[in-house]
Amino acid sequence: MSKLQGGCMCGDIRFDCTDEPNVTGVCHCPDCQKLCGTAFSIVVGINSDSLMVEGEPTVFETIGRSGQPVERNFCGKCGSPLYSVVHSMPGTTFLKAGTLDDTSWLEPTVEFFCETAQPWIQKDDNRVKFPLMPE
Numbered sequence: 525m526s527k528l529q530g531g532c533m534c535g536d537i538r539f540d541c542t543d544e545p546n547v548t549g550v551c552h553c554p555d556c557q558k559l560c561g562t563a564f565s566i567v568v569g570i571n572s573d574s575l576m577v578e579g580e581p582t583v584f585e586t587i588g589r590s591g592q593p594v595e596r597n598f599c600g601k602c603g604s605p606l607y608s609v610v611h612s613m614p615g616t617t618f619l620k621a622g623t624l625d626d627t628s629w630l631e632p633t634v635e636f637f638c639e640t641a642q643p644w645i646q647k648d649d650n651r652v653k654f655p656l657m658p659e
């Protein structure tokens with residue numbers, strides 16, 4: 525089993541990626557908070573070419589802070605958020621880490637959108653922090 529294998533809650537949509545992750549981070553952006561119904565999302569950045577998807581995700585497009593679209597892919601049946609395609613970062617797809625089958629290896633090393641982080645969140649100096657997204 526690859527470490528980047530996962531899927532939605534109902535099992536209609538499954539994905540796999542045989543590459544190694546480029547980055548594992550926490551995203552505090554308001555859209556992630558809304559989409560995931562919680563304070564932040566944990567995302568794993570991968571090369572878009574390496575993602576294989578079975579099933580048909582529903583796509584909801586938002587406009588990111590860059591002014592460019594973000595395609596938010598989720599399961600239309602159970603609602604699980606699966607991954608985002610961020611047009612301002614071509615070639616990269618961000619998996620929502622909670623949908624992975626094995627989350628035991630996850631250790632975020634960066635934080636995005638710290639500007640909009642919930643105030644009670646502990647700041648961990650071991651992670652590199654960006655007020656928004658890195659260029």
Ligand SMILES: [Zn+2]
Nearest residue numbers: 532534599602
């Ligand atoms: Zn589902």
Ligand SMILES: [Zn+2]
Nearest residue numbers: 551552553556
């Ligand atoms: Zn976000």
